[in-house]
Amino acid sequence: xxxxxxxxxxxxxxxxxxxxxxxxxxxxxxxxxxxxxxxxxxxxxxxxxxxxxxxxxxxxxxxxxxxxxxxxxxxxxxxxxxxxxxxxxxxxxxxxxxxxxxxxxxxxxxxxxxxxxxxxxxxxxxxxxxxxxxxxxxxxxxxxxxxxxxxxxxxxxxxxxxxxxx
Amino acid sequence: xxxxxxxxxxxxxxxxxxxxxxxxxxxxxxxxxxxxxxxxxxxxxxxxxxxxxxxxxxxxxxxxxxxxxxxxxxxxxxxxxxxxxxxxxxxxxxxxxxxxxxxxxxxxxxxxxxxxxxxxxxxxxxxxxxxxxxxxxxxxxxxxxxxxxxxxxxxxxxxxxxxxxxxxxxxxxxxxxxxxxxxxxxxxxxxxxxxxxxxxxxxxxxxxxxxxxxxxxxxxxxxxxxxxxxxxxxxxxxxxxxxxxxxxxxxxxxxxxxxxxxxxxxxxxxxxxxxxxxxxxxxxxxxxxxxxxxxxxxxxxxxxxxxxxxxxxxxxxxxxxxxxxxxxxxxxxxxxxxxxxxxxxxxxxxxxxx
Numbered sequence: 248x249x250x251x252x253x254x255x256x257x258x259x260x261x262x263x264x265x266x267x268x269x270x271x272x273x274x275x276x277x278x279x280x281x282x283x284x285x286x287x288x289x290x291x292x293x294x295x296x297x298x299x300x301x302x303x304x305x306x307x308x309x310x311x312x313x314x315x316x317x318x319x320x321x322x323x324x325x326x327x328x329x330x331x332x333x334x335x336x337x338x339x340x341x342x343x344x345x346x347x348x349x350x351x352x353x354x355x356x357x358x359x360x361x362x363x364x365x366x367x368x369x370x371x372x373x374x375x376x377x378x379x380x381x382x383x384x385x386x387x388x389x390x391x392x393x394x395x396x397x398x399x400x401x402x403x404x405x406x407x408x409x410x411x412x413x
Numbered sequence: 414x415x416x417x418x419x420x421x422x423x424x425x426x427x428x429x430x431x432x433x434x435x436x437x438x439x440x441x442x443x444x445x446x447x448x449x450x451x452x453x454x455x456x457x458x459x460x461x462x463x464x465x466x467x468x469x470x471x472x473x474x475x476x477x478x479x480x481x482x483x484x485x486x487x488x489x490x491x492x493x494x495x496x497x498x499x500x501x502x503x504x505x506x507x508x509x510x511x512x513x514x515x516x517x518x519x520x521x522x523x524x525x526x527x528x529x530x531x532x533x534x535x536x537x538x539x540x541x542x543x544x545x546x547x548x549x550x551x552x553x554x555x556x557x558x559x560x561x562x563x564x565x566x567x568x569x570x571x572x573x574x575x576x577x578x579x580x581x582x583x584x585x586x587x588x589x590x591x592x593x594x595x596x597x598x599x600x601x602x603x604x605x606x607x608x609x610x611x612x613x614x615x616x617x618x619x620x621x622x623x624x625x626x627x628x629x630x631x632x633x634x635x636x637x638x639x640x641x642x643x644x645x646x647x648x649x650x651x652x653x654x655x656x657x658x659x660x661x662x663x664x665x666x667x668x669x670x671x672x673x674x675x676x677x678x679x680x681x682x683x684x685x686x687x688x689x690x691x692x693x694x695x696x697x698x699x700x701x702x703x704x705x706x707x708x709x710x711x712x713x714x715x716x717x718x719x720x721x722x723x724x725x726x727x728x729x730x731x732x733x734x735x736x737x738x739x740x741x742x743x744x745x746x747x748x749x750x751x752x753x754x755x756x757x758x759x760x761x762x763x764x765x766x767x
Binding site: 256261267268270274286289290292296297304308315316319330336344403 | 478483504512522566604619621644687688
């Protein structure tokens, strides 16, 4: 196999496995707790509001928001790892169709794989830090994935037979 | 090209590639059908009930009746948990179907015995069925379903890690893969599906990038602020204001969910079109029909995410068209499955040399 093709195939499947393990591990270790805490916090906020207990209401609502924020990002990391890596894997299969891959094409392969790691990593960092750096890493990763995927797909399309109607 | 004339992917009767192709397509059809049923019969009805219950929560808070407010809220939570379980099963079944179809294409690269490849293929398909199936029924049958669902996840992991190990060990197969790809993508319908799928994926990605910005800067903070303002207003006894704010909150929540669904559906339908491009030579259908079903799938795939996106902005008219577009894609996929079954049967009858 050509080296860029190996990077796409092995890299893509490796990231899929990481995504599956991450999803399973999160589910087993903290997933149920996060959802339960989320529901209980909002439930406690409703109870406190109906009881006129402003202090408990504020605390419970803040806890619920925090869990909501975390849960959205945890699911985001899991799904994006697997979905983007599936596309990387498919591009690995299609890579031989690129007519005369240039150095630029090889660079796009690296950009795609690095972006596929950076994007969910940035989202994961958003869980542990509220720094804008985490958002910047996620945005940069996503941008790398979009541009590299488009560039590689354009090159693959050039190698396809023309689609004259049957 | 005569249909059903290629050996590779459908090579052996109940071989690994065949298990993965049929298992993958069946999983995708099941997942899409579940999504359609959920969208048509559960989602719209459920949303109206959740709205009514939120208004009741606000009224009970203002009346200082914690038990009744908590009971209404618990009913909302129960509905959202059920919704989450269905959406979870829907997205996992489709994702496992994609994985199975992709693994089918990797089979010629794996340096394993046929029986090892068959075991990995069964592990992937059976694991996908178990994981998603038991997530779906877990709400009705209890904890043991969660355990079986986790077992399914382990089986999928075994299939994925085994395939990864094979890919790492694969050597000198570039020519095999290149030849296989050129053969697989020879029919005009393959090129059509591949190009359309790639375009749809790119559109879905660009839209997702844009919406991530809107979500983080606008929708997510607004969602939290509206909930706090609504409940605070109810606490202060302003039922009318509180109801108004809570209804804004309830309008925003499905808007977020549906916009995210439009993004993910565009990418999923695009990925599916790319995957379907590879199986075109194995469909025992006339080339004109392959071309027509490819178009039906593409039209459904492009329109579905568009109408899903418009649904909370335009109304039920758009939601109905989203369901119709999804049905078109499902119909085309089912037609391709029939073609694949016929192709495999023809190949078996001719002993793989037809």
